[in-house]
Amino acid sequence: MKSIFKNKIYLVLVFSLILAFVLCQTNLVWADAKKVVKIGFIDPLTGPTAAIGIGAKNSAELAVQQANASGEFTYEIQLVAEDDASDPATGVAAALKLCSDSDVVAVISHFNSPVALATVHTFHRFGVAQIMPSSIHPDVTRGNDYKEVSRICADNIAEHNFGVDLVVDKLGYKKWSSIYDTSSYGDNCNNNFKKILEERGGVLLSEDGISVGTKDFRPILNKIKELKPEAIYFGGLTTEAALCKRQMHELGMDDIVFFGVTGLDSETFNEIAGPTAEGTIIVGKLALGEDSDFVKAYKAAGFSEPYEATGPYAYDAIGIILEALKKVGPDRKAIVDYIADPDFEYHGVIGLTKLDEDGQSVTGGLTLKVSRNGKWVPWSE
Amino acid sequence: MDNPDTRSNYSQRLYKKIGYFLIIIVTEVIIFYMFINFLSLKGIDYKLFLFVLPIIAFFVLQRYQKIINFVKESHSQCNSFSIIFMILLLIFIPFLFKDNPYLLHICIMCGLYLITALGLNIQLGSTGMVNFAFAAFFGVGAYTSALLAVNFHFSFWLGILAAIIISALFGLLIGSLTLKSTGFYYALVTMAFQIIFHLLVNNLRFTGGSGGISNIPFPTIGKYSFSSSLNIFGINLPYQANYYYLVLAIALFSLYLAKRLYNSRTGLVWNAIREDEIAAKCQGISVNKGKLEASAIGAIFGGMAGAIYAHYISFISPESFTFHFSVVLICIVILGGLDNILGVAIGAVLLTVIPEKIRFFAEARMLFYGIIIIAVLIFKPQGLVPERIRKYNFLNFKKDSI
């Protein structure tokens, strides 16, 4: 044993241990010159819906930059962006990470409803205000009584009411077939559509679930063709919808109207479906004109990615938090109470935002759109 | 009795013992300390230096086998002390992280991955069954306890029991369907089962579809709910501490169980099957029984971890139980070392912590796992901690004489 203690290398070990301890104890922290208030942001920054998340993140960053530049705040506001990769477990981990940082006063989060459904409990537990600019599942706000949770876009039910008004009541299509993807989004779409359609006196001839990533719709379309519906409802997302529309054309089903909700609202639909997209009707998110302040500011800020459909909502969500910071200061509980106040109102890029007792926006801008010459254009009679 | 010889012998032994203890304390504190610092690492900062130093020290030490041997010797001689001291250090963790529940969350995930990987190790490491459906075992446990808790208000403790039973049955089912298929065919069937499981939970109504099951209740002991913050000696620990201790206890128990299984006849049978099925058959080993046991017992570990996971996250959805997760688990076992329990533990901790901590890895997580598998297979096919040669003292040999 003595031979070991004689060995120099043992000294290296002890030395490294001591150095490690010393280094740990000396906190080499440079004092922040200015107090920092953080606003959390969680969206899919990687994964299949990354484009939407990045667009929202850029818009949120824009809002924060503008706030810091305005000089209205005595502290610096920082946006802390976390990735949920469209995965609930990752989302919960990210939410925990943000909530456990005491500088974070509120969080903007989640494009994907499953992730939102998973994290609301976390935000509630920590008492952090969570504003959702883009998830769509009604239960996110209606399925719980957490006052921390609010959403500023229309939920799925509102979207379907809005769309069915046109296609069933005004245009008079009564015989429908539904194709939906079996994700929670598609499933929920199909249920809401079915309910609303049947209330308005329409008939659903067939319902077909497909898994996300399906690329061959011909077997289902062959079957639907035999049923001769007047219109096909698609509850799902862009890619599958565009493929479905394309294959409808191949099977000679151009006379059947194709209708969907905000899941289809992306130019990718027109790109993939090509000329066959013509005449597709959707309930779209709000379309901002090129001359609106937000679009101009976004362009001027020089982000390389487009702001996507959720950008303006994310921008407004940050706007609401900034408003709260101005009114009640950087305190988690005060911000929650401020937003949950029944008299709360906010005028932003998407227009007026008012929340009901569930924290669900009752306004949330929607537009009807139709595909003309490879572009979504607002519906006109 | 007063023989001076004996006395000096005694005092020599005492000194030696104290030396061992000191070495154990020093090495474990270093490892623990590195682990803690790595966990609390934020991006790349000066603390990274802390890892470089001991790693250099480690490589320098490689040239002085005497020290390595001495460290090894002290750990094997005072095995129980080394284990108890490590447990004490682990118990201490929530106090260090009481202001940062996120780090505690990572520790809990380490524990859960560890339990699951131990189960996979029984199949992949001990028995040589390349099981690509292990995420499904984990998922069966999670869904069983979550569904029972949400629909029938089962308590967590009953739920975990049910999860164990159901996942064992599931393991038996897959095991019995794959008895005939070996090698590639076994791999293919398990892949198919993994996909089938994912598609089923993703599409069936009662599992909540792809929306999953949310608001799974927290475990309770009597009136005490796991969602309330834990108060020990007047120190308030975040609610994660409850789960941490639960997971710690179960992980330790699993490690103990895995160790016992490894040393038992069953473990030997599994190894015989892995080495050569036909030779094993010729020696009178029931290959089918051995495989079924490996399937069921492995699944039990997975199901147990799954049940805890479901209650801890309070939300599960099919996306957590994909083929990717199976490959991550395989990666853990391969990196750590096939059929080596210590290795699996190290692999689980490393592969949980590294992707969480380093941003680039988080984005390219699966790429990272893929590269790790290939790199380990090429450069260190035995894993970080190679499989040990079994030791037996048939003829009352001293433990370390073989």
Added chain:
Amino acid sequence: MVLVINQVITGLMLGIMYALIASGFSLLFGVLNVVQFAHADVCFLGAFVSMAVMTFLSKIEFFPTWLVIFFTIIFAVIITGIIGTIIEKICVKPFRKSPGLIILLSTVAVGFIIREGIKIFYPSGASPKFFPLSFPQWAFSMGGVTIRFSNIMIIIIAGIIYFLLSLFINKTKIGLQIRATSQNVEAAQVLGIDLDKIFMITFFLASTIGAVAGILNGMYYNIVKFDMGLMGGIIGFSAAVMGGLGNIYGAIIGGLILGIVESFTMAFVPGGSPYKEIFAFIVVVLFLLFKPSGILGKKVIEKV
């Protein structure tokens, strides 16, 4: 009846795609006695390579469109073939002496690297990509049964590929060497066959066929996505196993069966379309239970 015929046609198309992928699995297994699990990822990588090549070529202005398409396909197929041989060099060759399952694991990892690599490094690779090539939209209809130009083209292309493949394997000297290696590696080595060369050529061959499969898939379904290789791999592997691993004609039969099972499930099982892969896998598991050697496979005798 018309519906059934239409479904058979769509199932046949899917089946041909699966068959082309499965043939690669079988070819590689026949020669190397290992499963190259990343094969389907290589196939879809072929589609991505062709997209990249096409973007590059269409920048050259004086090229007429047909020339661009021609060169795109040629280049994509060759590049994919080379990628296949690189995979062989890095991830298969070092393990040739290890148990076969090690190669399975390493190629599963290669699959992950390819998929994630596309996702991360291809421009916005995470979202589904519209495939720029497609067949002309001509079609003729006969009593409700629609036959499209694309259907006929796919059958013809697949036929040509299999014809050339069998010509290559049965009539050329290298083909002879490949056959010899697949029968007995040691004996082939004794006879002076350069194994390294044979393995490389086999990988090149399988990957080029895979690239054609990937491109056809893109042209027919108009979409490619980075993660298609995962399901494609498992189903292609299943098809090869059903047909009898190592037998290319078996792989064709296996692929067609799975394609038709999937398409029929979608059409005729109420609410069955999300479960179409489950039905396919049930067929596979049943085959493994009752006929483990596959439809055209040799009976394997356990040697002690």
